[in-house]
Amino acid sequence: xxxxxxxxxxxxxxxxxxxxxxxxxxxxxxxxxxxxxxxxxxxxxxxxxxxxxxxxxxxxxxxxxxxxxxxxxxxxxxxxxxxxxxxxxxxxxxxxxxxxxxxxxxxxxxxxxxxxxxxxxxxxxxxxxxxxxxxxxxxxxxxxxxxxxxxxxxxxxxxxxxxxxxxxxxxxxxxxxxxxxxxxxxxxxxxxxxxxxxxxxxxxxxxxxxxxxxxxxxxxxxxxxxxxxxxxx
Amino acid sequence: xxxxxxxxxxxxxxxxxxxxxxxxxxxxxxxxxxxxxxxxxxxxxxxxxxxxxxxxxxxxxxxxxxxxxxxxxxxxxxxxxxxxxxxxxxxxxxxxxxxxxxxxxxxxxxxxxxxxxxxxxxxxxxxxxxxxxxxxxxxxxxxxxxxxxxxxxxxxxxxxxxxxxxxxxxxxxxxxxxxxxxxxxxxxxxxxxxxxxxxxxxxxxxxxxxxxxxxxxxxxxxxxxxxxxxxxxxxxxxxxxxxxxxxxxxxxxxxxxxxxxxxxxxxxxxxxxxxxxxxxxxxxxxxxxxxxxxxxxxxxxxxxxxxxxxxxxxxxxxxxxxxxxxxxxxxxxxxxxxxxxxxxxxxxxxxxxxxxxxxxxxxxxxxxxxxxxxxxxxxxxxxxxxxxxxxxxxxxxxxxxxxxxxxxxxxxxxxxxxxxxxxxxxxxxxxxxxxxxxxxxxxxxxxxxxxxxxxxxxxxxxxxxxxxxxxxxxxxxxxxxxxxxxxxxxxxxxxxxxxxxxxxxxxxxxxxxxxxxxxxxxxxxxxxxxxxxxxxxxxxxxxxxxxxxxxxxxxxxxxxxxxxxxxxxxxxxxxxxxxxxxxxxxxxxxxxxxxxxxxxxxxxxxx
Numbered sequence: 001x002x003x004x005x006x007x008x009x010x011x012x013x014x015x016x017x018x019x020x021x022x023x024x025x026x027x028x029x030x031x032x033x034x035x036x037x038x039x040x041x042x043x044x045x046x047x048x049x050x051x052x053x054x055x056x057x058x059x060x061x062x063x064x065x066x067x068x069x070x071x072x073x074x075x076x077x078x079x080x081x082x083x084x085x086x087x088x089x090x091x092x093x094x095x096x097x098x099x100x101x102x103x104x105x106x107x108x109x110x111x112x113x114x115x116x117x118x119x120x121x122x123x124x125x126x127x128x129x130x131x132x133x134x135x136x137x138x139x140x141x142x143x144x145x146x147x148x149x150x151x152x153x154x155x156x157x158x159x160x161x162x163x164x165x166x167x168x169x170x171x172x173x174x175x176x177x178x179x180x181x182x183x184x185x186x187x188x189x190x191x192x193x194x195x196x197x198x199x200x201x202x203x204x205x206x207x208x209x210x211x212x213x214x215x216x217x218x219x220x221x222x223x224x225x226x227x228x229x230x231x232x233x
Numbered sequence: 234x235x236x237x238x239x240x241x242x243x244x245x246x247x248x249x250x251x252x253x254x255x256x257x258x259x260x261x262x263x264x265x266x267x268x269x270x271x272x273x274x275x276x277x278x279x280x281x282x283x284x285x286x287x288x289x290x291x292x293x294x295x296x297x298x299x300x301x302x303x304x305x306x307x308x309x310x311x312x313x314x315x316x317x318x319x320x321x322x323x324x325x326x327x328x329x330x331x332x333x334x335x336x337x338x339x340x341x342x343x344x345x346x347x348x349x350x351x352x353x354x355x356x357x358x359x360x361x362x363x364x365x366x367x368x369x370x371x372x373x374x375x376x377x378x379x380x381x382x383x384x385x386x387x388x389x390x391x392x393x394x395x396x397x398x399x400x401x402x403x404x405x406x407x408x409x410x411x412x413x414x415x416x417x418x419x420x421x422x423x424x425x426x427x428x429x430x431x432x433x434x435x436x437x438x439x440x441x442x443x444x445x446x447x448x449x450x451x452x453x454x455x456x457x458x459x460x461x462x463x464x465x466x467x468x469x470x471x472x473x474x475x476x477x478x479x480x481x482x483x484x485x486x487x488x489x490x491x492x493x494x495x496x497x498x499x500x501x502x503x504x505x506x507x508x509x510x511x512x513x514x515x516x517x518x519x520x521x522x523x524x525x526x527x528x529x530x531x532x533x534x535x536x537x538x539x540x541x542x543x544x545x546x547x548x549x550x551x552x553x554x555x556x557x558x559x560x561x562x563x564x565x566x567x568x569x570x571x572x573x574x575x576x577x578x579x580x581x582x583x584x585x586x587x588x589x590x591x592x593x594x595x596x597x598x599x600x601x602x603x604x605x606x607x608x609x610x611x612x613x614x615x616x617x618x619x620x621x622x623x624x625x626x627x628x629x630x631x632x633x634x635x636x637x638x639x640x641x642x643x644x645x646x647x648x649x650x651x652x653x654x655x656x657x658x659x660x661x662x663x664x665x666x667x668x669x670x671x672x673x674x675x676x677x678x679x680x681x682x683x684x685x686x687x688x689x690x691x692x693x694x695x696x697x698x699x700x701x702x703x704x705x706x707x708x709x710x711x712x713x714x715x716x717x718x719x720x721x722x723x724x725x726x727x728x729x730x731x732x733x734x735x736x737x738x739x740x741x742x743x744x745x746x747x748x749x750x751x752x753x754x755x756x757x758x759x760x761x762x763x764x765x766x767x768x769x770x771x772x773x774x775x776x777x778x779x780x781x782x783x784x785x786x787x788x789x790x791x792x793x794x795x796x797x798x799x800x801x802x803x804x805x806x807x808x809x810x811x812x813x814x815x816x817x818x819x820x821x822x823x824x825x826x827x828x829x830x831x832x833x834x835x836x837x838x839x840x
Contacts, residue, residue: 057563072563076624080561093612095758096561098622189551192501193567195612196761200662200792201419201482202495204436204446211791 026128027151032056035175035184036154038110041168048172051110052184058108059184061086068188071107079104084188088207091193110155110169111146119144129174132156270297272304278314285316350403351810355690359830360807362647362691363469364460365638365683366825367399368427369676370420370483371658371669373701373800379666379740380673382716387674391713397674398681399696399803404810407799408818410700413442417797420658421494423699423818424486428651429457430822438482438491438514447493447503449511460825461487461537462525464649467834470538470641471648474633476614476672477655478544480514483699487651488537489517498547500569515547519574519581529839536582539637539650541607541628543614545589548574557589557611559625565611578606591626599639607633616656616668617675618780619755630654630672634679638686647691647829652679661702662792664745664783665757667717669704671780684805693806693828695821701796703743710739717778728773735769738777742786745793748772751781765789 036051050061059070066086071079078096085091102112119137126132128151135146147157149171158169175181194202202208273294280288295310297303331337355361369376377397385395412422412435419435426432429439436446440455465471475484480497491514496502499513517524522536549555549566550573556565568574579587585604588594597605609627614620620627628636634652641648654676660668680696687694708720708729719728719736728736747767749760760783767789776782786793802821804812808828811820826832 055563074561074624075558078561078624082562093562094761095612095756097756097759097762190500190569194495197613197656197659197662197758198481200794201658203794204419205495 027131029129029152029174029176031151031153033176033178033181034152034154035181036171037173037175038155039170039172041166041170043165050184051108052181053108054181054185057185060107061184069107070185070188071104073104079107082188082193084191085207086188089188089191090207091188091191092196092199093193094196109153111158115139115144116146116148119146270300270302271295272297272302272308274304278316284314287317287319289314289316347403350805353689354403354810355807356810357807358827359833360691361693361825361828363642363687363693364464364647364649364825364829364831365687365692365694366427366460366649366651366821367676367680367683367694367696368424368483368651368653369657369673369696369698370477370653370655371661371700371702371795372654372673372676372698373704373796373798375704375706376657376661376669376673376698376702377801379704379706379716380670380677383670384674384677386713386715392716393712397677398684399677402694402696402803402805402809404804404812406802406804406812406820407815408697408802408821409799409815410818411797417795418700419494419795420482420699421486424483425457426817426819427697427699427821428459428461428487430819430826431457432817432819433457436494438486438489438494440490440492444492447506449492449506449509452490452492452511456490456528459487460822460831461649461651463826463831463835464647464829465525465534465537466529466532466838467831468534468644468646468838469648469829469834470644470646472539472637472641472650473537473542474539474630474637474651475542475653475655476617476630477542477653477659478547478610478613479518479540479542479608480544480547481542481613481655483653483655484542484651485514485518488521489514491517497544498568500551500567513547515544515568515574516572519548519578522581532839536604538603538648539605539640541605541609541633541637542655543608543610543612545575545608546611548608557625559590559609559611559623561611561624575606575608582606589625591623591628594628594632594636597636599636600643602640605636605640613656613659616660616672616755616757618668618671622755629679630675631679631682635682635686638683642687649825649829649831652683654679658702660757661704661742662745662794663757663760664742664747664749664786664793665760665781666704666740666784667778667780667782668755668757669702670717689806691807693804693808693825695809695812695825696801696803697821698800701798701800703745703794703796704740705743706740708737708739714739715778716740717782719772719777731769733769736772737769738772738784741784742793743796744788744790745786746783746791747786747789749781749783750775750779751783752776752779754781757783765791 033054038049040047040049048063052059057070057072059068061068068084068086070082074080074096079099080096081094083092102114105112116135118139119135122134122136124133131151133148133150137144141162143161145159149156156171160167199208273292276291278285278289278291292313293309295304295308298308381395381397381400382392385392410418410423412418413432415435421438422433422435425439431441433442434446437444439457439459440452441457444455445451461471473484473487482494497514499507502513522534525534526532545557546565546567550568550571551564551566553564555573575587582604585606586597586602588607589609594607614627615623617629637650641650654672657669657672683694709722710720711723714721716739720739722729731737746760746765748770749763749766751759767786802812808824811824811827
């Protein structure tokens with residue numbers, strides 16, 4: 001059964017610990033297998049990004065350009081990126097990288113848990129999957145407002161602002177349907193893949209030649225992308 | 234030495250008086266008029282004189298008409314030159330400054346050593362029992378030079394005077410690397426030339442230039458026989474090793490024929506190519522014996538004895554159930570046809586040893602092992618500096634070379650072994666000189682092992698590169714300046730600066746991704762995780778000798794490129810004398826064929 005949960009209004013706040021325990025019993029969505037649709041806003045620019053988690057893998061999908069970054073953990077604990085160019089049904093396999101938990105959290109949650117520890121928790125609202133903890137704080141020149149869904153280990157709202165710009169990320173849709181989620185990780189099955197190390201030997205391929213001359217999106221530390229696919233600094 | 238002294242001789246001629254007869258003395262006649270003096274002037278001529286190139290004396294003569302005891306120009310009636318003979322040798326004292334100089338003595342001694350080494354080379358056709366072909370992928374001349382310096386500096390020397398193992402080979406020449414359709418080549422076309430004797434197009438493996446890349450139907454009739462195949466037919470043992478995927482262009486050219494280097498497994502091939510009967514490269518490795526026998530009716534060969542490298546993905550089905558414990562992808566295998574080629578190999582060769590990690594490799598006893606199939610990584614093996622980070626552990630190129638020789642030399646008919654250091658090329662593509670040079674040093678170690686553990690009277694060892702890279706050694710660094718460091722000029726201790734006051738490195742790239750300061754990162758490919766960063770940067774506080782430093786580049790590109798200049802060929806052993814001068818790259822096959830009579834032996838076997 002297709003199950004889509006719309007993240008809507010906030011419920012009243014109660015104590016963090018007791019509420020978390022109660023909410024856990026009521027949330028039947030696995031934080032390991034879900035989809036989340038986000039809207040990014042930076043100035044007048046808006047774009048959507050989909051976050052998918054499935055069987056230990058995580059994928060971030062942007063539509064313009066159509067790029068999917070998919071990470072998995074190796075047996076040795078390294079993190080490995082495959083970058084899919086969905087319009088072209090091509091992909092680049094990167095070498096696994098030794099990476100810490102914070103980097104994996106950026107891929108799976110968009111923010112690190114360390115950031116949350118640096119902010120002040122204001123209130124807990126909602127129950128079950130929609131239990132939310134609101135944070136605020138200032139780090140350096142940046143002001144933060146964050147709403148975190150602890151049962152889903154998922155970002156609901158994020159705003160980072162400074163004198164120059166404001167970046168807002170809003171969760172607009174939560175997807176729990178297993179078929180939809182697994183399909184996101186199976187659709188690249190027939191894509192033609194290449195090792196990044198082999199790109200230089202494949203300039204006769206028009207697609208890779210174009211990519212080589214243009215440069216293209218690279219493995220991102222932050223996971224935040226501009227509308228043209230480049231990482232937000 | 235003949236020497237001339239300047240002198241000027243003035244001769245006077247006295248007036249003669251007449252003499253009377255024997256009669257009485259007559260009356261003294263009137264005194265004669267004083268005669269005119271004849272003068273001769275000798276002038277020393279300097280070296281390079283137009284009449285006497287080696288110098289000499291010019292002799293002007295004439296009558297001193299005005300009796301001023303000088304010979305004016307108008308009085309000169311004749312001019313002659315006596316020229317010095319040319320010098321034919323120096324005396325010992327004159328060259329003491331040279332002969333007492335250590336550079337002079339070292340070079341003189343080296344020449345004598347080389348002459349002796351050359352004299353020992355067997356030059357007759359068929360003198361070589363074994364052939365080992367070493368290919369440093371992308372190891373252009375600048376890479377060899379820089380690696381030689383780096384190795385020397387690691388040994389505590391200034392570096393420039395150091396020699397890599399193959400620098401010491403008695404014969405060397407140059408290879409023109411262009412492909413038949415490209416000025417700057419790729420590994421597929423160049424390795425085709427090296428192992429078949431026929432130059433071909435970019436991107437195709439051991440098929441001639443009549444093939445159209447990616448068009449399966451054009452392969453038939455274009456297939457070329459390789460040195461490894463000839464050796465196999467001749468009954469020799471055969472082996473192929475690479476630190477890249479074993480299905481990658483350079484190793485694959487030895488055993489496969491393909492219209493596209495990228496057809497490493499069936500998932501890489503267009504459906505029409507598969508339908509038309511073209512076979513992917515991994516499958517061709519497993520089916521090598523059967524395919525060769527099918528091409529020559531009645532032929533019975535025993536297949537490749539040693540195949541080691543990376544590239545497990547191309548031998549496994551696209552099903553996570555087949556993942557090895559060293560998999561990095563969630564699904565390690567790529568094959569869509571469901572074949573498990575490693576199992577197929579084990580069925581074909583039940584006494585052979587399949588290994589996929591260091592412990593399995595170490596457990597192989599080469600004295601008793603007939604055959605090895607080693608796939609140590611899902612894709613390419615690690616850079617030598619990064620090998621420690623492989624999950625299951627993988628052997629070095631030297632270790633693989635050692636094991637291969639120890640297995641292959643059990644055949645009395647000899648062996649053919651191709652050894653590729655595949656990741657020199659990849660490090661350059663990533664713009665990371667450290668790993669390119671470090672892998673070149675490891676490559677040189679593998680060559681040295683081969684030299685030390687084979688009989689030089691029966692083993693031809695050829696070392697070469699398939700192509701070069703846009704890697705330069707520039708600036709005017711002082712002797713002994715760290716080759717990966719910033720340029721410090723002669724007599725200086727501080728780094729030289731450019732027009733904008735910024736220090737710059739000795740080695741760099743004409744194009745590529747450009748500067749990255751990744752510290753102690755030993756995987757060059759991590760550079761791909763960062764944005765392209767070409768152009769100049771302030772390196773003042775950057776350790777450019779660190780493994781993770783990526784050199785600056787001029788032209789921004791996602792990947793640094795090959796270069797089109799010649800590469801070196803170095804040779805030792807029977808037939809090595811054929812490697813001299815500037816050649817088409819395809820001469821390497823012909824030298825190997827001459828040395829070991831590959832074609833003749835194969836023909837004899839087919840009779």
